[in-house]
Amino acid sequence: MSTTLSSAPYTVFFDEPLSALLESVSLYLHVPFCHTRCYYCDFNTYAGLLSLREPYVRALLTEIELAGEMARTAAGAPRRARTIYFGGGTPSLLSAEQIRRLLDACRAAFAVDPEVEISLEANPGTLPSAHLQALRAAGVNRLSLGAQSFDPHLLKLLGRTHSPEDVAQAVRAARSAGFDSLNLDLMFGLPEQTMAQWRETLLRALELGPDHLSLYSLIVEEGTPFFTWVQEGRLVPADEDLCAEMYEYADALLQEAGYANYEISNWARPGHECRHNLTYWLNLPYLGLGAGAHSCFAGRRFSNVREPRQYLHLLASRQRPEAESETLSFETQMAETAILALRTARGLHLPSFRERFGLDFWQFAGQRLRHVSEAGLLEYDGTWLRLSKRGRLLGNEVFLCLLPDED
Template sequence: MSPSTLPEGEPAPADGALPPEALAGQASRRLSAYLHVPFCATRCGYCDFNTYTAAELGAAPGTSQRSYLDAMAAEMRLAGGVLGEPRPLHTVFFGGGTPTLLPADDLAGLLQTARDTFGLATDAEVTTEANPDSVTPAYLERLVEAGFTRISFGMQSAVPHVLALLERTHTPGRALEAVGWARAAGFASVSVDLIYGTPGESLQDWRASVEQALSAEPDHVSAYSLIVEEGTRFAARVRRGEVPLPQEDDLADKYDLADALFREAGLSWYEVSNWARPGHACRHNLAYWVGDDWWGFGPGAHSHIGGVRFWNVKHPRTYATRLGRGDSPAAGRERLDAEQRRVERVLLELRLHQGLPETVLTPAERRRLPELQRRGWLISAGGYVRVTEAGRLLADAAVRDLLD
């Protein structure tokens, strides 16, 4: 939701106003909020998100946590005015960065501002990401007291040499300890994130990480392959030949192993890289994948309202300065036409276990279906097109060939 680079697009108006067509019919659409916390204790070498350490921000005006909190609250008030019609938030997601670097009372205060501005649905899902070494039992109890219902820990691995190469600061056992604290605090849903394909990680290393994660009995697991993003320290090390690129066959073996172990533990896949126990799929991420409305608050955050995408300026100082003078922090926007929105549905919904309604496809795309079914990548049944078990590893290629 807050990558390090921003797309091109048309200028966004200073008052943040949206085109009338984006607001038409909004009362019938669900609304979510993403709150981007850009602070990190250290920057991991593989990370490409819009994050900053204290050393990078320094003491310049507008870069303090206080300035950030005030600006975030101001953007919420601006969004409330732009949207006009009060719509309760169905999901709220604090991402980063490391949201739990902020004091628990600050996260609670931001959630209260969101509640005061928009209201929360009675069954709202409220999530924060967290590094395992950034929380304590008392911290987690305060979040639950404030209304947080879900937490996602960045475990990544349980193997010391893998954590070291990823530049993670927590010890292998800390993530499991943090999951236990979250359970005791009363979180309704606890998730862990894992990364596979780190250079030097054996299949046995990966099995150990998955098995240790499952030993904590999480409700949800995300497992992503390591992607070498341009501009990161990790990409520079690959370019210098210090570490090799992940190999496709190795990634496939690790995905298959994780999927089998997750299934044995009672977690089913609902999106290509996400598994959950019944009732614990991340509703916030599903909102992205099915094209709901969401407003992204914070530096570099992206939003989507009624077919209009817009994104904020990246740096916390510029973000705070704009809001301090009463302007929108949006750096640009783009209006998606009907065909662009249809193509996005194909791209995103085919990654979901529920699949894509076949009626979304054009006649030409339907004619391509039999060949993709013959390859074993897609299946069509009950009016929906889905990726097969084997096709999950080739989901991007399947979508490309379907749309081609």
């Protein structure tokens, strides 16, 4: 790697150089509990295990301490942490006091930035005002609500247990509790979903004035009830053309309303881009803590055991719960950095690529990208390489070209 990293701010999102970002980490804390399982969900989460919440928090406290020791800098100092993200599962099922203890542990084990972004995923319908106020007081400063749809029938079809009114109520309560950075997750490309329903969902979401919107098209994953129902012919997946139309409609509507599409699935008001998720898209280091959480740090990708009881068992004897690990080749790191950056609206900053890897991007990928470039899927302005409008719909074709050949 190049040892001559410049001191210029890295990208439009971070006001600091790439070298500083590469020396820091983002922390992801996984909370694998939900009241019930949604029919499409394949995340590592469990219903019926709420009684494990306190033992799980205690295990997570131990893992944070062990991770802090493992991630110390070459000089032996605590590693700087820029963002903390509570994901799940349903992290809002933890008490504010449990969240505060976890944050204290992060501060004891890492050099957490004073202005750290602390996000927490929450489900509408499980958020009394007092709980939101306590979470805010504990230090959480960004809330991400799983709204998914404003259509009661579609919410039921998804297996969600909240109503559209619960979402509106949660947004109002979050604002009164002092959350000034708020995301809504919405889903499109759902079975039976019409364009009119999607339009209505977007308009209802915009009325609530979120700072950030994440729009995901449904992927029917193996092992979920949705997958079985599709196999049995009881559920018909959405038409691909309709999905593309929904995406384009949403993009136009949200941009018109002042939200910039800074990543394929994410729109934000200026200054409200999610700094934690940018860590992933800019391929910066992160540590995932908790059952099944994934990390990418020091040239390795690794993940924890998935099953919560096994996780508790290992941490009870202070063993790191790592289950799988892969050393990333130089070529894989270059490919992944390019693919992830191409998901963002600004694209890949070619001078930064050269700084990071000591290799000209075109030397690495010119030949591989020739075909998709000729097909008009890419735009290049001499500094930034990005997907064209057409390329955004066919991004996977570009990404496949960049992946290293299998041995």
